[in-house]
Amino acid sequence: MLDLGVWQEILSTMRKNKLRTFLTSFSVFWGIFILMILLGSGTGLQKGVMHNFSDAMNSVWLWGGRTTIAHAGYNTGRQISFKNDDLEFISNHYEALENISGRINLWGGAYSTNYRNEYGDFGIQAINVGFQTTENLKLTNGRLLNFIDIEKYRKVAIIGRIVKERLFKEENPVGKYVNINKIPFLVVGVFDDVHDGEVERLYIPISVAQKTFRPGTQIGTMTFTCGDLSVKESEALLEDIKVKLANKHKVDPEDQSALGSFNALKEYKQMQALFAGIKLFVGIIGVFTLIAGIVGVSNIMLIVVKERTKEFGIRKALGATPRSIIGLIILEALIITSIAGYLGMLSGISLLELIAKNMPASEFFRNPGVDFNIAIGSAILIALAGMLAGFVPARRASRIKPIVALHDE
């Protein structure tokens, strides 16, 4: 069934029935094409949103706000600020917490940074060592801040990729001094991160900031990671911490704005659940698209076989076996569906690639792409379906008596 003559015969039949070939091809092509776009958009959406989670998945952030409920003799509108002793308090009370850190945000604008004649307004964040893990920095050069830097009040800094590019150009910044409000800091490392905003900044030891820029013991935001606790456990822990801190700061535990918090794990899991949902949805639509493609091909095959009944009658009268008739139909279907399926896959993936290249990545969409195995799998599936769709009417056509087929008008 696979000798050259058969292929020649089928190809010449396809060439001479261009419209038919085109229609079948197109329905397969379109099905796969749409499927690729659909699946690709799904991943694009997921990648876009998941991209926002650039910090450690198990990080928790806690900050003070103004009270809105009078409590323990205090009026409303009191600003709650965390101090060094709050860090000690939670690290003494909670074994499970890791990378406990404060973070003072010294906003750009008020702090000018320069290296020789290159100036810039960058965010300055004063931190403990653990924050670097929470923020999920990627060190690209030098070293991170360490405990000795904190303890010895060393005026050192690690700088983000963009800071390095703007101030140092091609120069290696490690070992050089940057001035923050004219105070020199030794650059010990360069880091990268996922978002641009996160690399337009410098990190300095929190102890140094508490001496120079913000005299006192305030620590700004408290951050920590909570090991491999589950969402439930981490939520319970966070709740407990907040109650204790509320107590400590004489805040009504019900006061939502006095103590703010963000549990990345919870948000992350919620997103994951959302995407499991979206994936399922896209999957179902995908399956229906495939089914529509298959039904389309089956329909066309049915019509094609019907249309060719007389031809098959003639062929049988001239000595065609039923098998050769089936082969003729199936192989034609196979050629058409596999080529069209392949082209559909290729076009779909190319379009996705084009979109990925030319559309700026956003918070909702980035890098659309299709799992290669799924792409190949669906192309094969539709090709097989095309064959199967051809097989049923083909077998019927091959069994019909030549004289009946010849009478078919």
Place this chain on the structure above:
Amino acid sequence: MSQSIIRVNQLHKSYITGSNSLHVLKGLDIDIQQGEMVSIMGSSGSGKSTLLNILGILDNYDKGEFYLGDTLIKDLNEKKAAWYRNKMIGFVFQSFNLITFKNAMENVALPLYYQKVSRKKRNRIAMEYLEKVGLTEWAHHLPSELSGGQKQRVAIARALINNPKVILADEPTGALDTQTSYEVMELFHEINRSGITMIIVTHENDIAEKTERIIHLKDGVIEKEYKQNHSIRYA
């Protein structure tokens, strides 16, 4: 040294449509010798086409026996039937039955495709047969671009190409004018002279007169049967 190429004993055939059964062939006995040229006549509905289709293994029969050469053709599987149609029989239809999207040469070559002859070779042979029927110049035309007579000559070339023992022609001149009909009959004579048995269904007397033996069917039985003066044959 004559030898039967087609032998039919007590052949019966009924068509069943729904709950009705139509008894069309009611016990035919026919014996046709190798190299004969026979015409089958009879009024419309007498069963001529039915008989010819059975002889061409395009249809089956209910009762009796049909020998093609020495082989009993009965309840053949499709594969065997295909083989006999391809090797032993050439069929010429009233409505030509050419494949519309194939040109004249490819139509003629098709039986050889089923003998696994390479495309080059079968097209070359097809050209030889097209030359025999005088259509060399029309080889690359589609059937839709040919006249009725030309189409029928393509069909005849196709029936000849696999060198069959018998050619069965069902009203081969039915769709042709008198002049063209005579040309086709001339071609049939030539073919017959090369030793191929010819069986022609017709209801035109002048066509039947050009054959050496005439079988008349009526209501599914042979009404009469006679041989003719050979001089007509070579007139």
